[in-house]
Amino acid sequence: MTIEPQAAASFDAERALRLAAQTFEIEAEALLAIRSELSSAFIDTMRLVLACRGRVVVMGMGKSGHVGRKIAATLASTGTPAMFVHPGEASHGDLGMVTLQDVVLAISNSGESDELNVILPVLKRLGVPLVAMTGRAGSTLARHADQVLLCKVEREACPLNLAPTTSTTAQMAMGDALAVALLDARGFHEQDFARSHPGGALGRKLLMHVRDLMRSGDDLPRVAPEAEFLQMLHEMSAKGLGFAVVVGPDDVVQGIFTDGDLRRLIERGTDLRAFRAHEVMHTAPRRVRDDVLAVEAATVMEQHRVTSVLVVDAQDRLVGAINSNDLMRAKVI
Structure with missing residues (x-):
């Protein structure tokens, strides 16, 4: 019919x-x-x-x-x-x-x-x-x-x-x-649910760790505390993360210098060439461990209104960095 x-x-x-x-x-x-x-x-x-x-x-x-x-x-x-x-x-x-x-x-x-x-x-x-x-x-x-x-x-x-x-x-x-x-x-629990839904949003949030997404090795912009200002700027430009990490012996994190810091110094009319890295860095950069979930890094960024966090090991040695773009590409946020 x-x-x-x-x-x-x-x-x-x-x-x-x-x-x-x-x-x-x-x-x-x-x-x-x-x-x-x-x-x-x-x-x-x-x-x-x-x-x-x-x-x-x-x-x-x-x-x-x-x-x-x-x-x-x-x-x-x-x-x-x-x-x-x-x-x-x-x-x-x-x-x-x-x-x-x-x-x-x-x-x-x-x-x-x-x-x-x-x-x-x-x-x-x-x-x-x-x-x-x-x-x-x-x-x-x-x-x-x-x-x-x-x-x-x-x-x-x-x-x-x-x-x-x-x-x-x-x-x-x-x-x-x-x-x-x-x-x-x-x-x-949620973690059990995520294991059976690895392709979904919850799976990404509960299964993906910072170490899976972070930049590491030669991709990290790092300088010594005594590095000249222009050397630090060159490192920032070459690595394209918008900051440089100041590290001491054994890569222990001592501070960070960001694009925002650079803008503020320029606005003051300061002669930047006279500075060393340790004189302009922030001594308490936001950091997370490499074994935490990527969503925790996103929470740190949101709470402190930053777009990047450093990744360190148990001895506070620099092992990586992760920013909001990395998290968005992985669909964690």
């Missing part, structure tokens, strides 16, 4: 907004109803998963399958190993992916999905724990399950009460609730 496209001006805008608002109301009410009926089955499901030595194998058909893929991804990224297996493929060989160490989370609003139900006896014979996420407590899926996470909804948000809308929202929310409770029970 071909459905002819409607003219853009032919729909009722007020009705559209009313239906949109009604969708939010119906789905919000359904989630609150499910929340009020959370039972010991939720806790027992958590215990099953926490004791699991394998993975949570999520299954579902149609829209429940799409929800299942998202739930599996959320679990996996928050400390609970998980994967999605398509029920239709499971009965044609993919069931071999499921081991005795796994827990199966099967999702079906009706609990009567043929593709799921055909593999339920096999799972029972294998002795694999089965958790059902369904809207019907008396369904075939629920009867076979060891635990039932009931996601019953009174109606779909669809005006025809046909398209999976409220029911899939309920499934998604139940999956999120399970993932959140599990990550808390496991003591899962």
Whole structure:
């Protein structure tokens, strides 16, 4: 059947907004109803998963399958190993992916999905724990399950009460609730989350260290305390960082001279050629250790309103420098 496209001006805008608002109301009410009926089955499901030595194998058909893929991804990224297996493929060989160490989370609003139900006896014979996420407590899926996470909804948000809308929202929310409770029970922290999201903004902030981004070696503008002023300017210009670090024996930091310092001296009309580096330097430059997170260097810059910080080791020896441009290129800030 071909459905002819409607003219853009032919729909009722007020009705559209009313239906949109009604969708939010119906789905919000359904989630609150499910929340009020959370039972010991939720806790027992958590215990099953926490004791699991394998993975949570999520299954579902149609829209429940799409929800299942998202739930599996959320679990996996928050400390609970998980994967999605398509029920239709499971009965044609993919069931071999499921081991005795796994827990199966099967999702079906009706609990009567043929593709799921055909593999339920096999799972029972294998002795694999089965958790059902369904809207019907008396369904075939629920009867076979060891635990039932009931996601019953009174109606779909669809005006025809046909398209999976409220029911899939309920499934998604139940999956999120399970993932959140599990990550808390496991003591899962930001650093753990970053390790599974190394390409994201949080991963960059929590995994990237100053030593990964800093300038070092010959790229550092450094001079001795007795260096002539023009020699220091040449070093600053050659390295292009907007400052020169004054170091003593063994590269121990003694001070810093910046572009801003140069401007202020010029404004005074001072004869700059007579100065030595130690006479114009600041003796307390901002510094961080090379083993701290790059985001900590960004915090130091923000707090002290500077664009660069020096990087030192435990003996206060100069090992590098990092500026805001380095942090922006790495997308830390």
